[in-house]
Amino acid sequence: MKQDAETIVVGGGLAGLAAAISLARQGVEVLHLAPPAPPDRRTSALMLPSVEFLLESGLVERPEAIGHPLSTIRIIDATNRLIRAPETVFKAPEAGFEAFGWNFTNTALMRSFSDALPDKNLTTKPNAVRAYRREGALGVVTLDDGSECAAPLVVGADGKKSLIRSAAHIVAREHPFTEAALVCDLELSRPLGGESIEFHYPHGPFTLVPAGGNHANLVWIDEAPVLRAAQAEGLVEAILEKSQRLFGAIKLESPSVIFPLGMLSVDQAGRDGVALVGEAAHAFPPIGAQGLNLGLRDVSDLVAAVMAADRSLYGWGAAASVDYARRRAGDLGRTGSMVEGLFRSLLADWLPGQAARAGGLWALKLLPPLRKQAFALGMGERAKNRALSLR
Ligand SMILES: Cc1cc2nc3c(=O)[nH]c(=O)nc-3n(C[C@H](O)[C@H](O)[C@H](O)COP(=O)(O)OP(=O)(O)OC[C@H]3O[C@@H](n4cnc5c(N)ncnc54)[C@H](O)[C@@H]3O)c2cc1C
Numbered sequence: 214m215k216q217d218a219e220t221i222v223v224g225g226g227l228a229g230l231a232a233a234i235s236l237a238r239q240g241v242e243v244l245h246l247a248p249p250a251p252p253d254r255r256t257s258a259l260m261l262p263s264v265e266f267l268l269e270s271g272l273v274e275r276p277e278a279i280g281h282p283l284s285t286i287r288i289i290d291a292t293n294r295l296i297r298a299p300e301t302v303f304k305a306p307e308a309g310f311e312a313f314g315w316n317f318t319n320t321a322l323m324r325s326f327s328d329a330l331p332d333k334n335l336t337t338k339p340n341a342v343r344a345y346r347r348e349g350a351l352g353v354v355t356l357d358d359g360s361e362c363a364a365p366l367v368v369g370a371d372g373k374k375s376l377i378r379s380a381a382h383i384v385a386r387e388h389p390f391t392e393a394a395l396v397c398d399l400e401l402s403r404p405l406g407g408e409s410i411e412f413h414y415p416h417g418p419f420t421l422v423p424a425g426g427n428h429a430n431l432v433w434i435d436e437a438p439v440l441r442a443a444q445a446e447g448l449v450e451a452i453l454e455k456s457q458r459l460f461g462a463i464k465l466e467s468p469s470v471i472f473p474l475g476m477l478s479v480d481q482a483g484r485d486g487v488a489l490v491g492e493a494a495h496a497f498p499p500i501g502a503q504g505l506n507l508g509l510r511d512v513s514d515l516v517a518a519v520m521a522a523d524r525s526l527y528g529w530g531a532a533a534s535v536d537y538a539r540r541r542a543g544d545l546g547r548t549g550s551m552v553e554g555l556f557r558s559l560l561a562d563w564l565p566g567q568a569a570r571a572g573g574l575w576a577l578k579l580l581p582p583l584r585k586q587a588f589a590l591g592m593g594e595r596a597k598n599r600a601l602s603l604r
Pocket of ligand 1: 472
């Protein structure tokens with residue numbers, strides 16, 4: 214079998230595109246398999262360290278040209294439970310930052326990444342992968358037209374149902390939730406400024422994220438049948454009610470889309486010449502805006518692992534995949550547990566669980582050092598180091 218590239222990246226979502234471009238820009242010969250997909254109607258709140266990574270890797274040139282800063286997060290407990298949390302406002306300047314991050318539409322990110330396509334080292338094909346196997350030091354993928362391509366390292370960026378993950382026998386733990394997320398774009402009667410507003414209901418948060426001027430992106434987590442009923446019976450009225458009529462008249466600016474939610478994790482994000490990035494390696498509910506942030510940290514560690522490998526050696530792909538898994542282990546474990554814990558505490562019917570959550574928010578409201586630590590945890594390791602140095 215002859216080698217077609219040093220690395221094959223499978224999947225044309227944001228994680229796959231970021232991985233293909235970042236590797237090629239570092240001089241790695243990449244074959245990117247990116248079959249056409251429907252437009253991604255999600256939006257991504259990306260924390261400052263992720264935006265810094267996008268700037269450093271040339272995937273975004275000017276965040277202000279394609280996104281909107283997030284400087285305040287307001288959490289309103291709308292549960293009517295016996296033990297309720299206080300309204301809590303987190304302001305980025307308290308942690309020494311102008312903004313926690315930026316809110317982008319995924320389509321704007323996709324355009325910006327595509328503008329950064331290098332003219333060397335990267336070949337893109339619109340083919341899906343039908344099968345994967347290992348032959349000696351090479352990973353071999355079979356494309357939907359029956360042809361085969363081979364490379365020492367194969368990156369699975371092919372989403373939650375990753376074929377590369379299952380063909381490489383990397384076991385995923387999956388737990389579906391009965392909750393789902395409805396997303397759509399809205400026009401409100403007043404601007405949100407830089408404030409993201411989360412109403413916490415018993416089945417999950419209803420969040421308005423600023424999208425510039427009077428525009429907002431809605432991420433509403435609730436039981437799937439409730440979301441489907443709202444879609445069928447009049448979404449605007451349901452949104453007015455859930456947002457406690459605080460924003461005047463509301464207009465829908467896009468179709469609404471419902472995403473099923475669940476937890477997915479792997480013990481190892483790489484082995485035997487396969488590295489998994491993005492939702493092929495981890496998926497969870499969009500709480501605390503972690504999914505793509507984590508996916509971009511995958512890409513950053515993938516580039517580091519490939520650059521650390523001696524690509525002239527037989528078997529370098531397998532060594533790089535193991536190094537990649539080692540680099541990712543801590544972050545994937547920490548972030549997955551944090552998001553799962555947060556999500557379950559939001560849904561807790563159990564009184565001590567509600568008390569713990571309310572107590573936690575009181576503590577965050579009243580204790581500035583704890584708030585600083587919480588900011589840092591949500592923003593990732595690079596921000597944590599910076600926050601510690603600001604103390
Ligand atoms: C409602 C919602 C809101 C979110 N908000 C945020 C947020 O605010 N901040 C944040 O950081 N994250 C957020 N996320 C998470 C974020 O959207 C995802 O983590 C990210 O978009 C996943 O990108 P991906 O490239 O890994 O996967 P995908 O976007 O699923 O891309 C996978 C790609 O692989 C391709 N593919 C599949 N099978 C094959 C095959 N056999 N061969 C070739 N190609 C294949 C598909 O066509 C697709 O293009 C949110 C998620 C949801 C559901």
